[in-house]
Amino acid sequence: MTQQRLRIAIQKSGRLADECQTLLKGAGLKLNLRDQRLLSHCQNLPIDILRVRDDDIPGLVMDGVVDLGIVGENVLEEERLERQAMTRPAEFTTLRRLDFGGCRLSLAVDKDMDYTGPASLANTRIATSYPYLLAQFMNQAGVPFSDCMLKGSVEVAPRAGLADAICDLVSTGATLEANGLKECEVMFRSKATLIQSQQPLSDANQELVDKLLTRINGVIQARE
Numbered sequence: 001m002t003q004q005r006l007r008i009a010i011q012k013s014g015r016l017a018d019e020c021q022t023l024l025k026g027a028g029l030k031l032n033l034r035d036q037r038l039l040s041h042c043q044n045l046p047i048d049i050l051r052v053r054d055d056d057i058p059g060l061v062m063d064g065v066v067d068l069g070i071v072g073e074n075v076l077e078e079e080r081l082e083r084q085a086m087t088r089p090a091e092f093t094t095l096r097r098l099d100f101g102g103c104r105l106s107l108a109v110d111k112d113m114d115y116t117g118p119a120s121l122a123n124t125r126i127a128t129s130y131p132y133l134l135a136q137f138m139n140q141a142g143v144p145f146s147d148c149m150l151k152g153s154v155e156v157a158p159r160a161g162l163a164d165a166i167c168d169l170v171s172t173g174a175t176l177e178a179n180g181l182k183e184c185e186v187m188f189r190s191k192a193t194l195i196q197s198q199q200p201l202s203d204a205n206q207e208l209v210d211k212l213l214t215r216i217n218g219v220i221q222a223r224e
């Protein structure tokens, strides 16, 4: 078999895209990511960059389709729980938690609601894009609920009469406030993270990963 180039998946566009590119460039990769191609060759190292939807990154790593990926822990953990429930491969190795993409997955309710704990949401309907993380939290709290799966516009669900509460990503809280909601429970604190597939790498590629990780550590330490 010919020597495979190391494959790294990052978000194509969105909240993590620029920071991923900055990090990889800071680690010494010469990248030309101006065009919209899925696959880009690194010019000075045997590395290919795949730019995809962030939701696809955990599965690509868990299936060993790519070697490394950078993704939010929220998306990673949701995919892990979903695959676990379906007894599909869900293994990966965390190489390093990164210093960007910080947010929290929180429950939010009408700002005037008297929320005293998860039990306040008993038998309500909760809108979310994260049904597995929500179910894990509510089951641990022992509170029965139903969900309303929305991939977008989660924050308008209560006003639209689709749900009583929401479980959504929050960073500043401005979106919640604009929709008459208040954050009432932080379920999960997330950052972007660098993960590796559990498929064994060639010695050359493992050395490259080790070198890359050392350089990434250096970049992050330098901006601390």
Ligand code: ATP
Residues within 6 Å of the ligand: 011, 012, 013, 014, 015, 016, 052, 053, 054, 055, 071, 072, 073, 074, 075, 101, 102, 103, 169, 170, 171, 172, 190, 191, 192
């Ligand atoms: P894609 O088109 O790749 O599917 P997306 O719309 O699902 O993109 P983004 O909004 O770009 O995703 O968010 C990507 C990740 O950025 C989130 O999964 C999360 O880890 C992180 N993030 C940080 N702050 C926030 C925030 N305020 N809202 C949403 N995501 C945030």
Ligand code: ZN
Residues within 6 Å of the ligand: 053, 054, 055
């Ligand atoms: Zn996404």
